[in-house]
Amino acid sequence: MARQAFRMQLKPGAAAEYRARHDAIWPELSALLHESGISDYSIFLDEETLALFAVLDLAEDNNRDALPDHPVMKRWWDHMAPLMEVEPGNRPKEWPLTQVFHLP
Template identity: 75%
Template structure:
């Protein structure tokens, strides 16, 4: 994902005060151990999360709470139509178990 210049502090503030209903929704969808990292030079965001077997993560874009969060965050990030954050998959270069 990609932040817009000048929005780092606000992005962090909003995530520090994540809505309880959004946190619950993510947990109910089977998401756990979720972190977002920032490359301070490029303002690129890198999310790492674990999902439980049988998770329903793919249904989140249709949920009203998720859509409200995207609308709330849209001024801070590069977004797709509908305010979904632009995301780029990154190729795995190394993994050690």
């Protein structure tokens, strides 16, 4: 199991809707993420900068790299694109974060 962290960026005025959409996450998306080897996935918001900080555990035998091609993932990205900075194809822009401290 490996832990990964990355940053994403919300657009101004989108925080409440971003939270509401995640509170109502689609069951098929949750299942897809688990089936892909993702667990213990959290996203935190810096309300001052609108930066999102995501942390997840990734199984050794994961297939996270296949997610961008999955229809459910593409639909979710399209659904979320108006709220955040995205790449072409509506994949959220991600900036990897480097772990500098861990207290087990």
